[in-house]
Amino acid sequence: MPDITIVGEAQLRALVPLDLAAVDQVERAFLSLATEPVVMPPVLNLALAERHGEVDVKTAYLPRFDSFAIKISPGFFDNPALGLPSLNGLMLVLSARTGLTEAVLLDNGYLTAVRTAAAGAVAARRLARPDAHRVAVIGAGEQARLQLQALALVRKIEHVTVWARDADRAAVCAADIRSRLDLPCVVAGSVDDAFDEADIAITTTPSREPLVHAHHLRRGLHITAMGSDADYKTELSPSVFEAARYVCDRLAQVRVIGELHHAIRAGVVSPETTFPELGQIIAGVAQGRASADDITVCDLTGTGAQDTAIAVLALERARAVGAGTIFHNDMTA
């Protein structure tokens, strides 16, 4: 049997930084979704209610790659009390020719963070005004920082406002952005204040109530909404659908767990209405921003296609430099 490459989190962080190459790789995943017969089954969810935990398994086959990833994402919400992170996980890379295991990427969720932030950069690169330079960040978690870091790869950012429900966390996040990303950044007292003069807004919260409303939609604005990844989460008021051009990562998915789900439930959008996917805009088969005054929204719920793309990149890089532990799995071993 072929050897298996096992790579730990520290090595993966070094091999796959959040850079333009990662953004380009994730863009290829979206392009595949629009142009190739991608196979992406529904997420497998194992809910361990009595343990306050759950595990999602995502996978997708993209014809452009000779390997595909199976991602295991556990979330165990008593972990912080044990000094452990709630979110963990790993990715397996299998050969699309033989099904044999090629790699075990013990990333503890790092590659998911990268591919999620990279998707935000793809959305902004394709939908935000080229001259967009003022950013509102809603939320103060890991993705607030990473989304901004990724955005700065594709737009020249000159000013950032951060709002979060917890003002202390917002202050820490703003300080991180100033020191780590070297960007001017202030805490906003309200969502309204954060959006004031913003060209781009990134929403990164697990909110169950809309935070962004029609009155926030100034001309030329682009919003990347990446917080909703479950049917009970929502960041955008259904009224946003009436004024903005809505784009999503995967239409079948946002109808069930994305912002579109809530707009349909509110009766603002018909369940049959179709919207462009980000990959269709990349492929040039759907209209993105049509003018500088357009208001665009990109709803990112996360796809197995992104996981496969980032895992393939990680394994290519590991092999190129001989990183990781090689495991021989011969019967005679």
Next chain:
Amino acid sequence: MPDITIVGEAQLRALVPLDLAAVDQVERAFLSLATEPVVMPPVLNLALAERHGEVDVKTAYLPRFDSFAIKISPGFFDNPALGLPSLNGLMLVLSARTGLTEAVLLDNGYLTAVRTAAAGAVAARRLARPDAHRVAVIGAGEQARLQLQALALVRKIEHVTVWARDADRAAVCAADIRSRLDLPCVVAGSVDDAFDEADIAITTTPSREPLVHAHHLRRGLHITAMGSDADYKTELSPSVFEAARYVCDRLAQVRVIGELHHAIRAGVVSPETTFPELGQIIAGVAQGRASADDITVCDLTGTGAQDTAIAVLALERARAVGAGTIFHNDMTA
């Protein structure tokens, strides 16, 4: 982060032989299914039609264990031409307390073979007559051998007949049984001949047409049918349901992919009819064999609960003897 134990196929074969301990462990899985709030989501299937391959992902949480398995089972049907086996795969063991990865069991499908054969032994132990000693084996693949090996752990076998569509393969299988299991074994010229005087029949084929019919059901017979694990596979004629006491591994599953599925489609059984699960018989809450003359059938389609049980056993054994490679996944590693 806790260390991860990585174990290869050769070590797993040594650590987890097909013995009574494996049978007992798989019996615990069935008992859990009947008595505990097991969480066992539907199988995730990734179908790579253009690659002639597919991957199934199975998992189950059993409250009795502090760990659970996620099993990745690829089947790539062009592999033999490359000198590789069609079926492969691995199991991940995760902590049910924290979701953290505890082990990567690179078994290439070995543990699945063991837990499948062990389930057959559980079925025979609970349903076959105590004095059953003549066995008909239908099919000549790996499970034909392993099912018989497992059966011999729970019943004193004195004579075996083997039938397979390919008579040459049947002859090789019979020779293997004679030499490896030291049992008298002859090739039968037909299914009828194989069943003649059999006390136990084991069907292990991927047949798409029934092989076992009502006229095969002599008094006292027990049949373990383990071939059907997809909706297009079937080994038992619906007429068998009219004469035999039918028991299954998981009722919700055999209604979709087991022999029951075909009996319902044939109109022989109503979709609402309930049948006992093997675990209910182990728990003593459902009736198994009621008399020496009863005819019993156990339909085994394979459950994630068995995977978790055998993976937990494998990891316990590996830790007990310090087997496997320990992988430190600290950020600083």
